[in-house]
Amino acid sequence: MHPHLTELHDALTREESAQRAAHNALLRLPPEEQVTAGVRWPSLAVEEVEPGRGGPTVVLRADGFLHDGIRPGDRVFLIHGEQSIPGRCDDVGARRAWVRVESRDWSGPSWLEEGPHQVVRAFDANTFIRYRQALERADEARGRLKPVLLGEIPPGALDGQDLDSVDWPGLNPGQLRAARSALAADPLALIHGPPGTGKTTLVAELLKRLVDDGARPWALAESNAATDNLAMAAEAKGLDVVRLGRPARIRSDARHLSLDNRIEAGPFAAALAALGRDIDRAMASGESGDVLGPLLGERRALKVRARRYAIEGASVIASTLGTIATIAAELPKTRWAIVDEATQATEPAIWSVVPFTERLVLVGDPHQLGPVVKSPYNPLERSLLVRLIEEELLPLPMLTTQHRMSQPIQSLVTHIYGGTYAPHPDVARHLLAELPGVEAGDLTTTPTLWIDTAGAEFTEARDPVSRSLYNEGEIGVIAVAVRQLKAAGLAPSQIGVIAPYSAQVARLAANPELAGVEVATVNAFQGREKEAILCSFVRSSEVGDVGFLADPRRLTVALTRARRFWLGVGDSTTLERARPFAPVLDELGGSGAWRTVWEEPWDEVVG
Helix, strand or coil, rough: CCCCHHHHHHHHHHHHHHHHHHHHHCEEEEEEHHHHHHHCCCCCEEEEEEEEEEEEEEEEECCCCCCCCCCCCCCCEEEEEEEEEEEEEEECCCEEEEEEECCCCCCCCHHCCCEEEEEEECCCCHHHHHHHEEEEHHHHCCCHHHHHHHCCCEEEEEEECHHHHCCCCCCHHHHHHHHHHHHHEECCEEECCCCCCCEEEHHHHHHHHHHHCCCCCEEEECHHHHHHHHHHHHHHHHEEECCCCCCCCCCHHHHHHHHHHHHHHCHHHHHHHHHHHHHHHHHCCCCCCCHHHHHHHHHHHHHHHHHHHHHCCEEEEEEEEEHHHHHHHCCCCCCEEEEEEECCCCHHHCCHHHHEEEEEEEEEECCCCCCCCCCCCCHCCHHCCCCCCCCCCCCCCCCECCCCCCCCHHHHHHHCCHHHECCCCCCCCHHHHHHCCCCCCCCCCCCCEEEEEECCCCCCCEECCCCCECCCCHHHHHHHHHHHHHHHHHCCHHHEECCHHHHHHHHHCCCHHHHCCCCEEEHCCCCCEEEEEECCCCCCCCCCHHHHCHHHHHHHHCCCCCECCCCEEHHHHHHCEEEEECHHHHHHHHHHCCEEECCCHHHHHHC
């Protein structure tokens, strides 16, 4: 194997070990602390056991709300007393969960219908296994893409490509330059898309052009949310899209594009339903394997045909990189693969595409958060896009017109993206007070605001269970701001609250003033936006340590999620010691957006 691919292969093994150790450490905690850490649900009652062809599904009911530490698709253990059986979480509601037991005993174990049950998330090594296998396949790949990515040969451009003839009325000049560059590149193109510059719009236009030219491209991303955005944007351009992956992990308004939905609406649906009924009757009557076996075999073969028909009938395949790594070998090869949010993906994730495509377009922003890696100094921390940028392998055209933030909000990151990064006139001056039903007031007529807590003794604290940090004083300030925004007429769904630490997020979400407001970590908000964003930065101590807040990419994400109003709460004495905060705090102070927690209405928290 090539030395670089071997390095990545070994890095995956180290990261798997680190994540397994971290997971096992959580499972050694007392059960109630496991619930707090998100690896176990509290006791659930059995509501129903539904027979199924792949094993029974247990419908479980909780007394309270279920946390999202266990998600659809996760492998779990269903536990009752001393009994335990593996399964998979099929779906999660506010108070209900559906767990499919991995058992060929159609009636399930005798204790399965008893309660209560515990559900514990299992460690799943499949992603690491798939990516190691993908690197091994990539090492054997032929064509120009592999040696270009490894730096063995330089990238080129297609001969005879007339870039000036490529035109899209719907793209601005920066997007048009990037689109032309992507079409001409052979076999690799990079596109730098800062926040709000319309990366998804550009990708959708590229997909349409490729389909019009006879290609059947892949639209890929690391996360389900980004993949859903791509799929919906491509459909809006009139393209026939199939969205691969588990339906439960596809957002509701994109689920009609899922492969399962296409199969159910396709020409094989009736035959599959009839076979299902025959299998159910055979199982219910206790038929022998001589009868049941052929029926199951026929259904498997028909499912393969139905899947192939549904996939081959689509003009665009949309998928997460994790799913592609699993089933790429079953798909028709493609001439084009476009990866959005490429800086979020580990390098092996993108190598999983290499054996199956001729040309690759990577779209992302190196100034936003990269892959989440637990093992220190692991090369997986550096995405492929960032590596290629650092090696100066080929040009990186940047999209320059952003359509999200007002000018004062964008000014907080101008030192990062430079003077060519500019707001479109339609958004440059917009304010909350211009929204329907929103009254003019202190918060709705200003674009940025910093509430400084220095000297107020709003000291950070550490959660005894999760070991994550929180700051009760800052929670009070955020609650006052949310109350005022709601009173001015802003809908809770238009407000986002961001904090870097999970303990702070949990406490903010539990505050009654924040009812209906989305609260999430900085990482979870990447790729998202709201009309108003309120950020709590938590860190405040005599030591002055800011931990991972010193990562400028995390701050960039926090600063660029708001459309019309951005509010930050923090201890400037602590935060100014971190280099990324200095220009931001200077900009806020120079623009007159600086307030202290001693001023009204924030002083009610101090009192």
